[in-house]
Amino acid sequence: MSSTEVQAKRLFGTDGVRGRANAELTAELALRLAAATAEVLGADVERPTAVIGRDPRASGEFLEAAVCAGLAAHGVDAIRVGVVPTPAVAYLTAEYGATFGIMISASHNPMPDNGIKIFGAGGHKLDDAVEDRIEAAMATVEEVERPTGADVGRLVDAPDAVERYLNHLTTQIDADLSGLTVVVDCAHGAASALAPEAYKAAGATVIPMHAEPNGLNINDDCGSTHMGKLQAAVAEHGADLGLAHDGDADRCLAVDAKGDLVDGDMIMAILATAMADKGKLKDGVLVATVMSNLGLHLAMEKAGVELRTTAVGDRYVLEELRSGDYSLGGEQSGHIVVPAAGTTGDGILTGLLLMEQLAATGDSLADLASIMTVLPQELINVKVADKHAVAEADDVCAAVTAAEAELAGQGRVLLRPSGTEQLVRVMVEAPTADAAHSVAKRIADVVAAAGS
Numbered sequence: 001m002s003s004t005e006v007q008a009k010r011l012f013g014t015d016g017v018r019g020r021a022n023a024e025l026t027a028e029l030a031l032r033l034a035a036a037t038a039e040v041l042g043a044d045v046e047r048p049t050a051v052i053g054r055d056p057r058a059s060g061e062f063l064e065a066a067v068c069a070g071l072a073a074h075g076v077d078a079i080r081v082g083v084v085p086t087p088a089v090a091y092l093t094a095e096y097g098a099t100f101g102i103m104i105s106a107s108h109n110p111m112p113d114n115g116i117k118i119f120g121a122g123g124h125k126l127d128d129a130v131e132d133r134i135e136a137a138m139a140t141v142e143e144v145e146r147p148t149g150a151d152v153g154r155l156v157d158a159p160d161a162v163e164r165y166l167n168h169l170t171t172q173i174d175a176d177l178s179g180l181t182v183v184v185d186c187a188h189g190a191a192s193a194l195a196p197e198a199y200k201a202a203g204a205t206v207i208p209m210h211a212e213p214n215g216l217n218i219n220d221d222c223g224s225t226h227m228g229k230l231q232a233a234v235a236e237h238g239a240d241l242g243l244a245h246d247g248d249a250d251r252c253l254a255v256d257a258k259g260d261l262v263d264g265d266m267i268m269a270i271l272a273t274a275m276a277d278k279g280k281l282k283d284g285v286l287v288a289t290v291m292s293n294l295g296l297h298l299a300m301e302k303a304g305v306e307l308r309t310t311a312v313g314d315r316y317v318l319e320e321l322r323s324g325d326y327s328l329g330g331e332q333s334g335h336i337v338v339p340a341a342g343t344t345g346d347g348i349l350t351g352l353l354l355m356e357q358l359a360a361t362g363d364s365l366a367d368l369a370s371i372m373t374v375l376p377q378e379l380i381n382v383k384v385a386d387k388h389a390v391a392e393a394d395d396v397c398a399a400v401t402a403a404e405a406e407l408a409g410q411g412r413v414l415l416r417p418s419g420t421e422q423l424v425r426v427m428v429e430a431p432t433a434d435a436a437h438s439v440a441k442r443i444a445d446v447v448a449a450a451g452s
Helices: 003-009 027-041 059-072 086-095 128-137 161-170 194-201 228-237 264-277 294-303 314-324 347-361 365-369 387-391 394-407 433-451
Strands: 017-020 049-054 077-083 100-104 113-119 155-157 181-185 205-209 241-244 253-256 285-289 306-310 377-383 412-417 423-429
Touching: 027 059, 027 100, 027 113, 027 128, 049 059, 049 086, 059 077, 059 100, 059 113, 077 086, 077 161, 086 100, 086 113, 086 161, 086 347, 161 194, 161 347, 181 194, 181 228, 181 347, 194 205, 194 347, 205 228, 228 241, 228 253, 241 347, 253 264, 253 365, 264 285, 264 294, 264 347, 264 365, 285 314, 294 306, 306 314, 347 365, 377 433, 387 412, 387 423, 387 433, 394 412, 394 423, 394 433, 412 433, 423 433
Parallel strands: 049 077, 049 100, 077 155, 181 205, 181 241, 285 306
Antiparallel strands: 017 113, 100 113, 241 253, 377 423, 412 423
């Protein structure tokens, strides 16, 4: 069996297990996954506990019930924290001293999807080897002797979970944000109540939008994957900036007062230089993925910051951060990780830290973002039947090689299978937008033909 076939059949993607709820991601699968997680992560723990949170998707209700059933049946006490952002589950896993944590969310994916993300002790994401052990355990978990009587797991609610997480967030910045007006797009997601409250607590004037989740409207033409309405709202209200989160609020993108997008690369550039100036950027290192714009590389080189790159996925950024005890990392998509304040990307924390720089410097967001000049970039997502096979097809590889020769070192090509969907992502950077579009379209056409 080829490595491509093995990868294609692996249950875990780059960020947990995802699929259409009640189709690929069923209650039965969620129960078995939770049970296997209990057996692997709860082994040798006298009375294991797990923090369970979810985003507001309707399917999260039955998936939460299935997860809790799987845990309790295998002797794990489940601490339910309700609808909260993914980083809240990571934080609360450490705060409550839980054995592990589980977040039920498909992040930025559309509503029919859902997912299950697992955090180990201390709120850290699992490495591939541990995920593989859990996946292997799913095949035999029904044969395991189960606890009875007083040894079965119990389900408890944590009424102070949101308060603890908010207190944590508001202690991460020193600046008073009064005087700043921010429009916040909550994506009808897990941060719909929390994000506006956190920004208000820090002193900002907050104008929330898309903050009325009904279980069906999460990420629906809103949030960090659909920035147009936020851009218009910032101009309409004359706000200093806009912030956009995704469905589980582990991402944050921004809009300046002129309505221009400030993406994750620009946010990292702003925060990295500020931390470097204060002597808080460990070894002068910023960690990003291969998807980050060449403009970030150039800006960091000019600022004397070393940029280290990883594979795509915040888990790989996290692994690199932990390997060197570095201070800052993230992705162009708006996953920003500050290990001193959290174990995973936290969109609300990112928004607070970004506004702290506006308050501390008196500069506009546009002025702060001008540290980086973005090289034109084109990203095309191509739907295919088998993403791994298509990405390795001879015709596709030949098209990529030809495009790299054409760019002759003045741009780059990155082609990769999506970690969560049956897509191949084609990204091209070039000296001009027209060139980036032309080259990307040419490769995308070859990918589409190979995947049909």
